[in-house]
Amino acid sequence: MDFEEAADALYAAPAADFIAARNELAKQLKADGDQLGSTRLKALRKPTVAAWLANLVAREQPDELDDLVALGDEFREATADLDGERLRELTPRRHKLIDQLVQAAGKLAADQGQKVSADVGQKLRETFDAGLVDPAAGEAVREGRLSSALRHVGFGVVDESGEPSNVTPLTDERRQRAVDRRKASKAAEEEESAAARTARERAERKEEEREAARRAEAKKQLEDKVAAAELAEAVVEDLENQLTEAQDTLEEIRVTIRRLTAELDDAKKTAREAQKQSREARKRYNRL
Template identity: 80%
Template sequence: MDFEDAADELYAAPAADFIATRNQLAKQLKADGDQLGSTRLKALRKPTVAAWVANLLARQRPDDLDDLLALGDEFREATADLDGDRLRELTPRRHQVIDGLVRAATELAGEQGQKLSADVGQKLRETLDAALIDPAAGDAVREGRLSSALRHVGFGVVDESGEPSNVTPLTDDRRRAAQERRKAAKAHEDEESAAAKAEREQAEREEEEREAAIRAEAQQELEDAVAAAEQAEATVEELDAQLTEAQEALEEARETVRRVTAELDEARKAARDRQKESREARKRYNRL
């Protein structure tokens, strides 16, 4: 088992068992020699109820969730084209798909003994809406490892209720103009020179290298932190062993004190008896 498998298993566990499952999986990773994975797993946060039910939905209804993300792609295309008619057509579907997912999530949670409050239901709805609006949020929801519900404020030309806002229906002339702009942009992309492509690819490589350097630095920092934690743990174990030895020595010393005290008491008693016998012998001698 690696970290990714352990994380998937952790967030698939019942919410009430999250902490116990995390500890068990972290212990298993450490036993398998993956100290770094164990440390990363321990850092994962317990999901809220809304996040937990969103994760449950991602695992039990992946196809339905994919439909939501695909609908988000259509919304973004219509918004980019300023296609008000298309946005009005998509908006009811947005509500229908999210409503269906919330109902499915409520049923799935009920099967596991978890009743969803109105507040949790609203947070789930906001999370699904964020997944539709934002591709990164959609990927996070689809992964099924949320620890907190998500919320998106605004969708460009779509208001909070999901209706188109500040969008004017396209006239035929404006629609043709938009189509011509898309064709021109596509033609320009096709006609880019090899030099421009090479420059772009070089910039992408440099960005990848920068990101790799940042990841490597973060990895080193994490490894240093793990090493420091292991050293601290070793120090604690050493001090604990020293304390145990000191306690054992103290107990042995106390036992010696008790034994010597008892022997001293016996010796004092014997001395008193000898002194008494000596006095009586002296008295008998004097009477002779």
């Protein structure tokens, strides 16, 4: 099992078992020699109720989510073409499809014994709408590993706390940029000179190299943090062993104190008895 398989299994687990499943899967990755994957898995957050239901829909209704993402592509194309008539045609489909997904989530939740409150239903609706509006959010919803519901605002996608969401995979982002570049340059490509194409390709290669360098640096930082975490765990384990040894020694001392106290009490009792017998013997002697 690798990290990706473990992450899929984790977010497919019942919400109540998330923490236990995460610990067990992380332990398994570590036992398999994947310390980095184990640390990454431990960092995954437990999904909120709305996120858990969105993930459930992703696993049980993948075709419907594909339709959602495809409809989002149509919206973006119509918007880019300033096609108002087409946008008016697509809007009712948008509302209908999101309604169907929320209803499907409600049925799946009922099968799992989970009630869907009005607040959770609204967050589900916002999550599916964000998946339609934003292609990266759409991929994240389809992936089925959300830890928080999503909401599209003016500057992008945010999670339930209102913080910017980091759901965008770099590989998907680069792929989307490439698609956008091809669409934008299709009409003018025949007129582009060989020199201009060479310059563009060189710029793209440099961008890919910079991206690779950023990813390598991020990986190094993560590995450094993993190493620091392992060192800290080793220190904690050593201190715990020392504490256990000290506690064992303290218990032995307490046992010795109890034994010596008992012996001292017996000795005092014997001494008192001997003194008593000595006084009685002295009295008998004096009467002679």
